[in-house]
Amino acid sequence: MHLERLTLILEVVGQKGHATVAEICAQSDLPKPTAYRLVQDLVSSGLLKTSARGQFAIGTRLKRITRSDHSDPALLEVIAPVLATGAREHGAAFFLSRLRGNWVEIIHVATPETGVSYLHPGVGKRPMHACSCAKAIAAVSPELLSHGELNGQLKRYTEHTITSGKDLAKELDFIRAKGYAECVEELERGISSVATTLGKTGVGSTLSIGATASVRVFTPPMRGKIGQALIEMSHELSSALGWDGADANMKSA
Structure with missing residues (x-):
């Protein structure tokens, strides 16, 4: 009843x-x-x-x-080829992540087929405060990290992990200003990643694309280059998916 x-x-x-x-x-x-x-x-x-x-x-x-065209398989038909191109051009693993309830999960990884060595990020859940794919989504939906139950749950993975709510809020402001998120040894030593969402609102705000490599490969200048490439890719994908580019994309630096 x-x-x-x-x-x-x-x-x-x-x-x-x-x-x-x-x-x-x-x-x-x-x-x-x-x-x-x-x-x-x-x-x-x-x-x-x-x-x-x-x-x-x-x-x-x-x-x-209810929107079946936003199912994982339907989205991957459009997004996977673009990620594959990014992996080939930049010699790094590119990935797609999606908000699942209160978690962000990597659901697809494209790896370079050029014979270069690369780091595979794996698939599955990522912490909201310690991975670029999740921080990018949290930056456009800060209410995800405003719940009282988050207090005391910012787990430390390395000495670089953000464990203060105040510091995390500053980090999200920085991400919004740049248009992409970075994770430098916050989840695992020696590993870095960069990610941006496909939009600021709607379904695009629950999806992020990113790339990962060792800190030796992803130097600060390289992370900036990858970040801008990801923003351009997000514009391309938003257009291909029929989303409003003027409203869907994060501000480019």
Whole structure:
């Protein structure tokens, strides 16, 4: 019964585009207190959002779930070839990461096929505070790191790991200014990476592309060069995916 009521509310809002609690009650025959409580539950979970004073619309989280063209396989059809080109041209491993709930996960890696040695970043979850792919996403969605449960959970992996919330906030400001994130021995000694998101809003803000290599290869000038290359790639990919480039991309340095 509870799930049916939630589904009914989502159907009403989805069909109307925007709806007030009164309109939801009129369409669903739910008592106003019940409808209001359920709407607030849906808002808190990201399935609905407040669109105007007293009105509600379908939330970003539900849109991400229902848009099949944003599934991993569909995105990789467009993104994987571009990452492969980057790996070949720069002689380093390039990767795609995606926000999964409260985690960022590397879901695809392209490696150079030129015979040069390279570092493979592996796939799987990455900490929000100690990897470029995650920090890039956190920079455009700082609320991901604003939850109280994060306090005391900034695990130290090396002596270079950021473990202070204040220092992390400064780092995210720096990332927003540059347009890309760097990780220099924060997760593992001797390893560095650079990453940027595919957009500042929407699905693009939950995806990041990046590259990784040893600190010997990814010197500060090289990281800057890779960062700019990644920004250009993000522009190309946003356009190819049909996203609004004016709104979707991070500010270029």
